[in-house]
Amino acid sequence: MTGTSGAHRVITVGTRQSSLALTQTGQVIAQLEEICERHGLPYTFQMQKIVTKGDRILDVTLSKVGGKGLFVKEIEAALMAGEIDMAVHSMKDMPYVLPQGLCNGATTKREDPRDCLIMRSGSSLQELPHGAKVGTSSLRRSCQLKNARPDLKLEWIRGNIDSRMRKLETEGFDAVVLAAAGLTRMGWQDKISALLPQDVCVPAVGQGALGIECREDDEGVRELLHLLNDADTDLAVTAERSFLGALNGGCQVPIGAYASIIGEQDGLPMLEMTGIVGTPDGTVMLKEIKCGTDPTALGKDVAEALKAEGAEDILAQYGG
Structure with a gap:
């Protein structure tokens, strides 16, 4: 597929096989089909399910599985082999460095980036009883809570x-912590007991956004994905991922970041970004908030400020 015209092409879209991943991918395909109809593009889409390492290993925490890209590596291998043409990822699962030859072709409009509580009873973090049993799969969430x-x-x-x-x-939890965006995409908003404000729980990098990965040399797919890309979300996620890259952070250290557009300066969008680095036990929580118009520079600035406060020692100690 070259340019925005030509012969019909079936585009194969890779995805994990969880119900959320399939729902997200179906929603992206529906958006792409609408774009194709609007622009008269002769493309149709099919879905291909792929099992990742993160899906196979469920009996240990993500921080103990080790490595980056636990939910994307097998999908990226299929993309590089030409078995699929694009892949839909939760942006928070995407490592900062992508394999050579691949790129993020689009970032979708962000859903609510906050974490939330699903509770047996009550409607706020404060209402959880003393010593309540809370389930989470994330060091970042655990640390902040x-x-x-x-x-x-x-x-x-x-x-x-x-x-x-x-x-x-089944296991007697008083609450579990999940990303609000996933529940929203599944149509399960009514199950949310409480949204965690960002001053209590800073989201994961890219949380609430989807990244659509493709091959750099597939011009047709890249042109199509350009029409899907949400510019404001892309700016914010670029800042957050720059922060992650500057810290070289992985699953072993609690790291969170959230950027949003708060106005403009000299005709450019002004971003505000909050970044956190903590110890797994939650006893140390470093936080920095900065503003800027260059998303890549902003992410690096917040990371450097946290390093100066002691984040580098935390990363070295806990193997980030």
Whole structure:
């Protein structure tokens, strides 16, 4: 496929096989089909499910599985082999450095980036009883909740979002922590007991946005994805991913970042970004907030400020 015209082409879209991944990918395909209809592009789409390492290993925490790209490597291998033409990822799963020959062709409009609580009873973090048992699969979430509520008993849970919610009943949790965006995409907003404000729990880098990965030399797919890209979300996620890259952070250290457009300066969007680095036990939580119009520079600036406050020592100690 070259340019925005030519012969019909079936575009194969790679995805994980969880219900959320399939739903997200279906929603992206629907958007692409609408774009193709609007622009008269002769493309149709088919979905290909791919099992990743992160999906296969469910009996240990992500931080112990090790490595980056636990939910994308097998999909990227299929992309490089030409077995698929693009891949839909939760942006928070994408490592900062992509394999040579691949690129992020589009960042979708962001859903609510916040984390949320699914609770047995109550409607806020403060309403959880003293010593409540809370399930999470994320060091970042665990660290920040321990920092806010040292009395909570954080325990690890893995699996897709519906299986994690079932554990609220089957394993006696008082609450589980999930990304609000996933529940929204599944149409399960009514299951959310409480949204965690960002001053309590800074989201993961890219949380709430989807990244559509493709081959750099596939001009037709790249042109198509350009029509899907949400410019404001792309700017914010670029800043967050620059922050992640500057810290060289992985799953072993609690790292979070959130950027948003708050206005403009000299005709350019002005971004505000919050970045955090903490210790896994939540006893140390470093936070920095900065503004800027260059997203890549902003991410690096926040990372450097946190390094100066001690983040480098935390990263060295815990193997980030």
